[in-house]
Amino acid sequence: MNLAYRDIKHNFLRFVLTNFGLSLLLGIVIMMTGVYGGLIDDALRQARAANADLWVVEAGTNGPFAESSRIPGDTRELVSRVYGVQRAGSVTYQSVQTELNGAPHRLFLIGFEPGRPGGPRQISAGRNILRSHYEMIVDRSAGLALGQEVLLGTRDHKFSVVGLMRNEVTSSGDPVAYITLRDAQALQFELAPPASRREQARGGSLETNDQINAVIAKVSPHVPVAEAAAALSRWKHLTALTQTQQETLLSKFVIEKARKQQLLIMVLLVIVSAVIIALIIYTMTMDKVRSIATLKFVGAPDRTIIGLIVQQSLSLGITGYVAGLALVFTFRPFFPRRLVFDPESVVAVFAITIVVCLAASTLGIRLALRVDPAEALSAAG
Amino acid sequence: MTEPGRQAVVCVERLSKYFGSGNARVDALIDINMEVFPGQVVGLMGPSGSGKTTLLNCMACILEPSGGRLTLDGEAVYDDHWLKADLRRLRLDKIGFIFQYPNLLPFLDATDNVAVVLHLAGLGAAAAHKRAVELLDYLEVGHRKRALPKQLSGGEAQRVAIARALANQPRIILADEPTAPLDSARARIVMDLLRRIAIDQSAAIIVVTHDEMILDRFDHIYRLRDGRLETDEVTRAPVGADY
Structure with a gap:
């Protein structure tokens, strides 16, 4: 009983x-x-989405998430030539705020080179970026639909949503959006028309700065990652972080x-x-x-x-x-x-x-x- | 009142109980002697504070006496200290207790209120249920076997409580004012029932009561006053002579 x-x-x-x-x-x-x-x-998703073996960032920094990192745009070509590196891709990261239907929307923009490492992990609807400009793949949590246009940058470039992802957000909950590296660089460095005219008047350069935040490298399975990292570290202006180090930086320090x-x-x-x-x-x-x-x-x-x-x-x-x-x-x-x-x-x-x-x-x-x-x-x- | 050739089921010798010490000491029981034989229904009477319930608690092995000797069913259980380590088991096996109020477990029906004691004694579920139903029938409340305590009348609940006390066929049944919540007619019915049980089961029944109307239902009455046994009266012919 x-x-x-x-x-x-x-x-x-x-x-x-x-x-x-x-x-x-x-x-x-x-x-x-x-x-x-x-x-x-x-x-961790941001770091894992890149599917990297090595993160090549500015020397002496823990970039690109824990610290700011800026390296020359041609670094990817240098990295590609290092022994053991199979593939490499340049990436940029930036937060932007835009307006949709009168409401502010925050997005975390990742600029990547289509066909190279650093692009979206999985697209749940739509397609990958095929054109070199003004296409965007965005997380569903942004509330955007396929074909919808989003104004970004100081010059209100119209980006068209061509693909949707699931569960790709930052540690602060902002939806992630992928655009091409060139578009990302333009958004990062281009000036608003009045500022551009002032810069032109004082004789400043109007050229887009070819800078990136990191290079993502995939290492050959036949070469130890540590060996490739050691080879990359010989470049005095670069630091190579393994995926594990990057994840540790994110989980232990960034969101500590x-x-x-x-x-x-x-x-x-x-x-x-x-x-x-x-x-x-x-x-x-x-x-x-x-x-x-x-x-x-x-x-x-x-x-x-x-x-x-x-x-x-x-x-x-x-x-x-x-x-x-x-x-x-x-x-x-x-x-x-x-x-x-x-x-x-x-x-x-x-x-x-x-x-x-x-x-x-x-x-x-x-x-x-x-x-x-x-x-x-x-x-x- | 020792009866040659018969062994008392309850034998109390020089039993004393006091609470506190020094100037604050209160003697609740002083040198109590009594014997109860199989088939006897014995009344324990006295004014409030005379020590009736204290004596009952000592006999139920709930309260440790301060001195004396207590023998239950031929087994010495107290002789200036407890002689048995497992008093709980002793209570379960040898003593049935009927409370002033039925004290049925509110979440069990009548049958399970009886069966629970059998379970505690180690009987299987089916056997316990069968015996519980038999007991309820014996006490003429079998028709209420599925009723919860709150659905039973006072008399029915008290009968279920009596059935629970009888469940393990104890040799000793202690009852603390079992007729207090009942009217005089029901009180007599319950006392007649206890007499029948005493004879049927050869049990010794000790009833604490204030109720003068049921005195004729006792074989023997002990009267207590200020912790002392005042009188010891035989009220009926020996067991079995006229019942």
Whole structure:
């Protein structure tokens, strides 16, 4: 006879309402793991999207994400000739803000050379960039449709959306857009007409600066990446970072504070959940003091009493967790930023919930074990 | 009142219990001696604070006496200290308890309220259920076997509580004012039921009561005052003579 189940069945409405509250709380804990996972995944996505073996950046910098990096546009040709480098591509990165239907839209522009490393990882709709100017592949989260035109730059160049991607956003949640390197350079360096006229009047150069932020290199599978990196490092004006180093820079430094902050919020939420679960279990036990006293009086062993409380605590925790998970997945599409759940973190939150429930039930168990069986003799029940 | 050739199921010798110490010491029981034999229904009476419930708790092994000797079903359980390590098991196997209020578990129906004690004693689910139903039928509440405690009348709930006390066929049944919440007619029915159980199961039944209307249902009455046994009255003919 399962006393815990019978008690839950008897007070089913109370259990459901308690569970609903708990599921909201656990849902927030689960959601925070998704936000945390999303933050890391978004940050790493930029680096991973390039599918690079080596990142060649300005000497002495941790570019292009952690620091600003500017290298000459012809660096790609130098890198291509280094021993072990199979393919290379120039890339630029910049954030822009434009207006669409009267609303501001932020985009993270990546300039790349079509056909070379550094382009979009996967296109979910439309096609790749085929023309050398004014075509764009953008993440769906930008809310743009295929064929839609976007005005970019000081001279309002019209870029046409030719391809759409999924889940390509920056660590700050801005959608990523790919354009050709030449367009990106133009947007980065071209001046607005009045500024251009002033520059011309003072005899300044009107030539576009052929500068890039990094060169992405793919190394031959037959050559160790470290060997190629060492060869590239002999160039005094360049630094070669491996993909692992780049990811470490992004996850450990670029988003470090945001990551720590979210981790702290998660820890606090777990503590709050533990306190609330403990109070719920304690209150549930308080309601059963007379029944517990009667059970003890008639000879129930402590393990029966402990079992009753632990099973109810676990029932609350497990159903609360499942309901919380269902809530989060139901409302996931409505979150402005991506929630990323890897199986490990989902299992970890479940394990934490179980541990918290077990720990929280100790308060109830302590109360139950201290109930004097003689209490069954006192007053009406 | 030792009866030659019969062994008392409950034997209390010089039992004492005090609370506190020094000037704050309160003697709740002083040198209590009593014996209860199989088939007997014994009344324990006295004013409030006379020590009735304390004595009952000591006999139920819920409260440790301060001195004396207690023998239950031929087994010495206390002799200036507990002699048994597992008092819980002793309670489960040898003692049935009927509370002033039924104290049924609100989340179990009548059958399961009885079966739970059988489960605790290690009986399987089917056997426990069968025995619980038999007991409820015996106590004439079989028709309410699926009812939750809140759906039972006071008399029905008390019968279910009696069935729970009988579940493990204990040799000793202790009842703490079992008729208090009942009217006089139902109180007599319950007392007659206890007498029937005492004879059918050869059990010793000790009932704490204030109810003078049921005195004729006892074989023997012990009256307590200020923790001392005041009188010891035989009220009926020996067990089995007229019942």
